[in-house]
Amino acid sequence: MTSSISFTANLLIDFFVSMGMVLGGSLLGGLGALLFHTPPLSVMVRLSEDLKIWAMVATLGGTMDTLKVLESGFLKRDLVPVGRQITYLAVAFIGCQLGALLIRWLASDSEISWL
Template structure:
């Protein structure tokens, strides 16, 4: 997500568009794809959760939910980093 946003900002600069706005817009659009890429195969994740719940094995379920949370937090952190880079830190 970080690379895609930064390369998009360079492309916007070359085509005379506002690079900071483009970078934040791309980061927002790429957030879901960063989450999907971090998970790898979402069907495997859902299968693992279903097998764990129906088989009363909670260890794989907890592991997969921790993967989901880590992927979500990573993509959100990347988005906030790009937003901070473009607009600066704002309190409130």
């Protein structure tokens, strides 16, 4: 993460990037399924689940920087960077989950279960 952007702005950007990658990839994958006469809704749901981990990794810019900050923070007993990285991970995860939930809601005929 760049230091010129505030912590809150980074959280918001990470949330929308991870959610957008899941939504965009699933919707465009559904469009591709239409072109090949494959059921688009089932393809979209499958893609939304498959893309979650990749969206998190891409949102955080790769896992090595995150792991390096976590390791150095624990070893030096400096827990502020560790807390920030864990918060970035959590927010990216929530964005991915919300994107997948929206795709499942779009693909379903009935109300979606929140559990």
